[in-house]
Structures are given as C-alpha cells and as structure tokens.
Amino acid sequence: MALYAGRPGAARGVGREMATLPHQPELPVPWWRVTRSDGTLAPQVAQEQARNLRAEGVEVTQRGDTFRVKVARETPPPAKVARRKR
Template identity: 70%
Template sequence: MALRAKKTGSRPTAAKSAPVPFTEAVMKAVRAIPRGEVRSYSQVALYAGRPGAARGVGHELKLLQGGGGVPWWRVTRAGGVLAPPVAHEQARRLRAEGVEVQQRGEVFRVKAKR
C-alpha cells in the first residue's frame, strides 16, 4: 500500500535561513572595506544589518586577537576620529594605505575626501 502526499493547495515556501551571528556579520562588513578607505562604526553596523549597533561593532573589534585578518584600522569613530587607545597604530596603518590622517595633539582624524 503506497502513501500519497496530501494536497493542500498551498505553495511550498523557501526555508528561512538563520540570521548571521552579529560577530560574523561585523567581521564580513569590515573585511569588505576597500584598502585606502574607512567606515565609521555606525556604517559598519548598518552594513552588518544591525543599524544602531555602533557600540557593538566597537566591542567586537576590541575583542579581536591579533587582528584575525580583519582590517580593524579602517574603522573610525564618527567624523573620522581615531579611537585613542589605538590611534597611533591605526594612523600608521592608514597612512601606509594612502589615507591622509591629521593630528592635533593626541587627536587623530582622517581627512575627508572631497
């Protein structure tokens, strides 16, 4: 005796994929920043699909061990300001990529392209 599938008249639906974990989404967004360009924490959060999670992006980047192949130095605070704990190293790496970084005292800022 063969079993038959019952017709319900409804169309099959595509399986919903699980949301990408926040950490993975952030790392993917940061890896996508082209050499010589920068994005703010809030822009990375937006590209990671989590608008408004700029602090979370900062937290994830702070937890990176040895960089993990993620170009963290391409992420800045709003207005292109570099984060004080890593500003010197970040400025060095950005300059090596051709990004113009200005310094006033201990404040580093990426010069905006016009």
C-alpha cells in the same frame, strides 16, 4: 562599518562584534579601518592606527594628541534585496 551596514548609529555594536571574533592570525581583521563616527581615532591605538591607514593611502591629520580621518557623510545606497512574488 556601521555606516556601510546601513546602521550608521551602531558603531558600538561593530566594536562588540569585532571583539568577539576568534583570533586567527592567518585571517587578520583590518581593525585599523574602523574609526569613530566623527572620524577621530581611539587614543589607545591612534598612533598605530594612523600609521596603518596612511600606509593604505588614507589622509590622517593630527592636532595635538587627536588623530582624524575625513568621514563620508552620505549613507551608501542600500543593497538591493530580491523580492519574492506573491
């Protein structure tokens, strides 16, 4: 999420923001789509996260207790912002 927001080093900020979201069961937040910058899954939720990602067609590999997804290394193009004429 940080990568797509144009802030590839702000993964912790994404986690903090997600933690402050109000609990709304009718609007579930797809938390399982958030991975560490190196593609590994957090050990505390790795099993469930891997199951959800695989259900969406994401390739998740496992080596021992470590789960990993392939991470895109390219930054997406920045969103175009309309400039005001002076």
